[in-house]
Amino acid sequence: MMSNVYPEKRNAAGHGATRRGGRAESCRGFSLCLLAVLLLLLAACAGEEEPTTDALPEPTVAAAPTADLPIPPDSDLLVIATDAPLPPFADFDAFGNVVGFNNAVVERIASRAGIEYEFVVTPSDGVLESIASGSARDFDAVMSALLIPDTPPPGIAFTDPYLEVGQVPLVLVDEREIGSAADIRPGMTVGVLADSAGQDAAEALGIAESDLFAAYDKPSQLVQALIDEVVDVVLLDSYIADYFVASFPEQMRIAGGEGATAWIDRRAYGIAVAADDTELLNTLNDALAGLREEGVLNELTVTWLTAESDPAAAVDPGESRVGTPATELFIGVVGQFSDMDPASLTIDFISWEIKTNTMSGLYRFNPDNELEPLLAAALPSVSEDKLEYTIPLRTGLRFPNGSEFTADDVKWSLNRAAGLGNFLVNTYLKDSNADNFADEDAVQVLDPATVKIILKEPTGYFPVILAAPPFFPISRDCYSDAGDPGSTCGGIGPYTIVNWALNDRMRLRANPDWPGEPKPAFENITVKFFGDAPAMRRSLTEFRSVDLAWTGLPFADFMELTAQDGDGDGQPDYVGWQGPHTFKSYIIFEQSAEPWDKERVRQAAALAVDREALAAIFGQARLPLYSPVPDTIPGHTTTMPARDLEQARALLRAEGYTEQEKLIFTLWFVNDGRYSASEEAYAQAIKAQLEETGVFQVELAGAGWDEVRLQISQCGLPAYLLGWPSPGQPTTYLDASSWTDFFVTNTDRVFCSNYESEQMTELVAEARATVEEGPRLELYGRIQTLWAEELPTLPLTQESRRAVSLPTIDGVRVDALGMMHYEWLTKAGE
Template sequence: MNSKTLVLVGVLLISALLLGCAQEKTTAPAETPTAEEVKAITIGVTDKITELDPANAYDFYTWEVLNNIMGGLMRYKPGTTDLEPYLAESYEVQDNGKVYIFHLRKDLKFADGTPCKAEDVVRSVKRVMNIAGDPSWLVTDFVEDVVAVDDYTVKFVLKKPISYFLALVATPPYFPVHPNYKADEIDPDQTAGGVGPYKIVKWVRDQELILETNENFFGDKPKTDRVVVMFYKDATTLRLAVEKGEVDIAWRTLTPVDIESLKKNANLQVLEAPGAAIRYLVLNGNESTEYPTKNKLVRQAIAAAIDRDEIVQVVYRNTYTQLYSLIPIGMWSYEDVFKQKYGDKNLELAKKLLQEAGYSEDNKLKLELWWTPTHYGDTEKDLAQILKSQLEATNMIEVELKSAEWSTYTDYARKSAMMLSLFGWYPDYIDPDDYTTPFLKSGANRWLGYPYSDPQMDELLEKASIAQSTEERTTYYKQIQQKLAEDCPIVPLVQGKLTIVAKKNIEGIVLDPTMIFRYYLVYST
């Protein structure tokens, strides 16, 4: 490794699953020395913060911010797929995996100096359970109860043994939050944070976020004292900002054309990491709606008409690859089930299925396809237009394109107000369950407006989550993927990678399987 602290770890190498044995204890490693510090670094993004509340925030970028101002009992060791204790100093697994006991560090404090103890962990987790926001299923589906044994001991009693519970504990719904958070309702603009390396000193929604070192943090001091995040309208303005030197780092999201151009800029470095970011199309089959996508034949016809090759080449300029399942390529249990069942641009099959559903060239299927302008970058409009063209190539479908900004878009999704909608996914935890349960399990997909519910699928997901061996779990996930292709509530499109553009003097950028950008590791020389 050269002098630059850059770690690009392929997310698809290995699943980080830790299942302790009864009475097993694991101790946190020693902290590493702090590298050269700098006064400030400015990061430019086109993304948006939804809510600064882990009880309801369920999008990739907001989770990134939360991971810089909060932390969990466990975390992924930066640059690896290895889980390690974080706010906990050790843990035990008892009762054949149904009970987890975490022993907290005794030096935990919130940013204002308020001590963080076991009761704060319990309060925060139960708050998530009671508010029942979008990510609450990550707790409620698994946790029967959580109690404070004493000031520094937290006990989780699970509904059933879960092979990946330690990975769940590393997600924001399990982060302890400051007592200033409202007890029984979502607190979207709360800046008190949790126990993390940074604290928020200023936030103007969709304009600016300023973080400064949390002097009460137990761990290493961030390598940059002050981080300024600037929110840009689109990729064009973000690209101009990094070219002019207004920002030190351009992050999520530049267009493929911009990236190609910026690679030629001698003053910049372009860092890329293979990853498990996926894009997909939701076909709303919620039975309470009047959408034609309730008909499985319609959903199958849409899947058959899609041409991923064109999407990869035209929209993403070969920076993405074709994806034929919700589980990403390279992760154990992946099966290219949509390729096997539908292929690409299979217009004859699409027409046949549409005819069976009662449609024709004289009686066309009318669809509404929703997309959001900035959250996924400037290519999103192109993606929506190409999908419209591909579906209308059947001569039996008419597509009306509709768009909404991200906060409105996610609200519409929760309310099941969109017939077809484009979304992307980044891992909550590194396991096939994270690419199936949030979409396909009844209740867990509330954030998408309950577009799909099937008892057989629920049973398969349940069996896969409690099976202990990878071999047995793989068998279940293959069945899950086959049923996904048959029922077709969601159509996988492409799988991509992450790209960061930075000034030449910026170091310490670490992209790991969680795809969370850790600001506290970044510094300049």
């Protein structure tokens, strides 16, 4: 046995049945030889009392069969004698069925060999003699917790082991003094599980009575003590040690070599059969070999023979102690998220980026910002009224749960998102009763590989919308109809989700069925969530436990790290990466009241600002912006004028303002760090530039975001400085209109700018209804030109997202929404 801790009882296996008694009256007991083996085994069982020579007591269970009837011979039925209860190897469920590790193993054997099986619980006397007795045998096999002896009893053969275990020394991966158990010396603290074979091994090494000996109740506690350096070395069952090393290869290793070479002792468990029944022996051994090769035996061992269903989940592994493996990638982000449902109403960079890398839409933007079909087979056909989009789908695709991808999944996913209130879906899909929820028939299945989507109004850029997470198809066999924030089902993306430890990390695995290009370069990627930027920086620079520091890295760290050359070779120690500009900073004027109801006053402000000087306040973090659309977004057109103080003064004088009769106003700004730590200096610079006209006189008012937002909602601010999108959030779709429409359609409620323009309204409506990209981009240019005249907002500066990586990383590609595409990432050898 392994230890004194046992798993919870499991449901009975489907193949097996349980009977009491035997096939014939002569079935009475094991041989003395087997009894001696069992006694030795039971004495070593962790947490068990010392056994006696009496037969094991009968358990009291509900509805246990009591008939002692012979079982007719059946060549397709494997009848196995066992004694129970002997947890965790064998126990009873509430219906008297044998459950436990042995049953789980036999269930897999039977399934692989194509046979049925039945456990028969019988007194221990005479069982081996029964199967060794030739044609009169009552059972085909014996399976208890049988150690395979060096010399089997006469007439008995044992299968290859279904469980082999030995005690091994587990140490931190960077430990240099302990190469094997022989290196454990006085002064080292040794940890074991209480009342376990590990304690026996410690005693054999002469350390169990030492003050430096420590015992723990659970494997996770023992391993945590090793990680926390409370103990120097751990003696643990090999299969548990293997499990933890596989889970945390950056933190621990087994000292002493690979496999059994590290074992301090050895125990092998097998199934006893008649020595002359070579056909059965070969059948069992063939099945065991296959299960061993597929890792099934290891999985069952960890599942059944530890007290914790997932021991690794209870361990905080801390930082990697050896950097990162060359074949895996670790990405660090500051922050965390708790919702992996694509229909979620929450939008943030971290969740949308991970969804983008573990799911896909019918279309996607590649890192070059080109729209291309992905789960769709081609671009859609659009009806004459521009309301119906008919989309052919790729065939032969499957979700990670194995279900086939069809048009039904698209309809179910979009109807589900609409029903859960996702605004992006409900904004665009047909809503005949105007209840702000898309109609059930807004998505129609024409055949398994064709779907039709009907819109509320013509939207020429609708295929772009289909590339956003709320439109990602998911499997109804894996997600609930209600919101499913904790799901790890994912969709059809370049990676699938292996596990997700909230606030700690998410581990991803390459999806071989993803239809996109390029195929992922890494089998595994881990995204680590940090509570603050300094912790992420230490992981990159001190531990090297992340390869790439991404979301949340301050610009000052970006500049400092990418300037370092510690070895003096002329090459930076870290590589900086920069994506397209996605954030813009701007001023909004309240245009329903003086002085901002005068177009020439707004234009004078636009002519008075020096965008290059404003950008310089942020070092190289920001660049000047001469359009409401950032310059890396498709459709951007430079339309804002260069600085011209004389022209600004002339416009102000035309409205009656002079150096003697100044235009006095208050400029509000957010001073709580929402946008940057330099907002006050930024506002001071804007004030100084405007006052260089000699006509503007600016008072500054700083407040936290909550106060500013309240004042905006009450139309209480005549002029204020803001940023877009909100910190930590991307825009919702990749089209120039995403940076413009919001500011001309929410003027009387969200921004309280009260900007009104019939010409702008007509241009926006025409652009939205235009399906062809070329004409639509031309309309976007006209919108930006009109923007420079009417100034719904006054654009000032723009900023991109940045990352810093180790010099081994390449292929960092960020699209114009600010999302990093993991499938492009590569890593060179050290």
